[in-house]
Amino acid sequence: MPAHYHYAILLDLSIIIVNYKTPQLILNCLASVYAHTSGINVEVIIVDNQSNDDSKAIIQQAYPTVRWFDMGYNAGFARANNLGIKHAQGRNVLLLNSDTLLLDNLLARCVRVLDENPDVAAVGAHQLSRDRQLRPNLYTTFGQMRRAFYIIPITPFFQKLLYRFVPDTQYADPSQVDWLSGAFLMTRPSTIARAGGLDESFFMYGEDVEWGHRLGQQGRMLLLPDAAFVHLEYGSSTDYQQHEVTYINRFKPQVQVSQLLWIRKQYGAGAYLLLMLHYVTMIPIVFLWKMAVNLRNRQPLFSELENQRAFAQQVRIFLRFFWQTLFNRPGFYKV
Incomplete structure (x- = not known):
């Protein structure tokens, strides 16, 4: 031997x-x-x-x-x-x-x-x-990870609704x-x-x-x-330590591109498309919400929109990988 x-x-x-x-x-x-x-x-x-x-x-x-x-x-x-x-x-x-x-x-x-x-x-x-x-x-759990990707109001109603849509796996062994x-x-x-x-x-x-x-x-x-x-x-x-974390900008772009790839691989094209539709739809919503807050606070309409612009920029990065991710093409998903 x-x-x-x-x-x-x-x-x-x-x-x-x-x-x-x-x-x-x-x-x-x-x-x-x-x-x-x-x-x-x-x-x-x-x-x-x-x-x-x-x-x-x-x-x-x-x-x-x-x-x-x-x-x-x-x-x-x-x-x-x-x-x-x-x-x-x-x-x-x-x-x-x-x-x-x-x-x-x-x-x-x-x-x-x-x-x-x-x-x-x-x-x-x-x-x-x-x-x-x-x-x-x-x-x-996979459910915890997936729920973190959705930008929804922090209220019990919406959080419970999201949990019903994306529940956690339950195990008899608490260590599993x-x-x-x-x-x-x-x-x-x-x-x-x-x-x-x-x-x-x-x-x-x-x-x-x-x-x-x-x-x-x-x-x-x-x-x-x-x-x-x-x-x-x-x-x-x-x-990463220089990345400012806010409610709508929770992850560094590389993190999110990789997690979107995981969603596509594990849950299929439908789950990936739903999440991408959510992000694209959120772009005008986060801008309109902030502008409404500015009006309420008697601030200039287009002031303090840096966070919203950063979110739009992140979504543009996600879209660079859209077709590659949608068809689950092998490659190197590096931002």
Whole structure:
């Protein structure tokens, strides 16, 4: 039997981290991994999205056993992780963001859950902010995600109506969810072989939601109730922190383009068209509403319309991908 076959069997876990100019974050992440992980054998795979910096030298100097792969271009999250999965030698695989920190022996616990529960397709943990507080408003059902896309009045009547139109999945096990964040997602290569890898049409965002649907068809998706890790968030995406979030501009354009692609893939052309019709129809509504507010407050009619203009600009970006998304054409949906 070849020596590399024994090596593969001995590895309990392959940790895959995608790098884009975040060497210090990865050093901190790996320090927490090695400080808190015991009882299992792990390998670390880093896939670099053309950082064009000293990331490889910096990280491998500190952790020479890290296996390094270069994409050769900024391939985004799905394609880079798929390359890591392809080269993984562990009997389990963990997708781990570079901007995460472990606080305890979470990895061994997740491996044990997968070992002891063959009906579980994937496991994840709760996310803590940098100040170690549980991050609120993180979606775990497809319904929560879909409802967030609709811009409707914040009144009980409309919220209840939307919930009836887009309900949540109900599970007997409170730990079971529809999908798990790609910031920390552990599964088996055998499960990936049945479900397929991450959809490479996605550049960033939404790919873990879409993958969750396919993984969930292979077994239960578990969010361990008393398990958590720190997610600093947007480590390689500094421009996100400059994005002003308002009620009508809730997401960065890349996030929304990716989520619209997910809607099309999972729910079909009708659901996608309905959402796009909603956005296009909302353009004159948000302008007229703000102008009416200006009149009521005796302000110039066309004053303070920056938020509305930003919304119209976002919808124009969505429309750039309209035909490609409608016909679900393979591609690279990068804004």
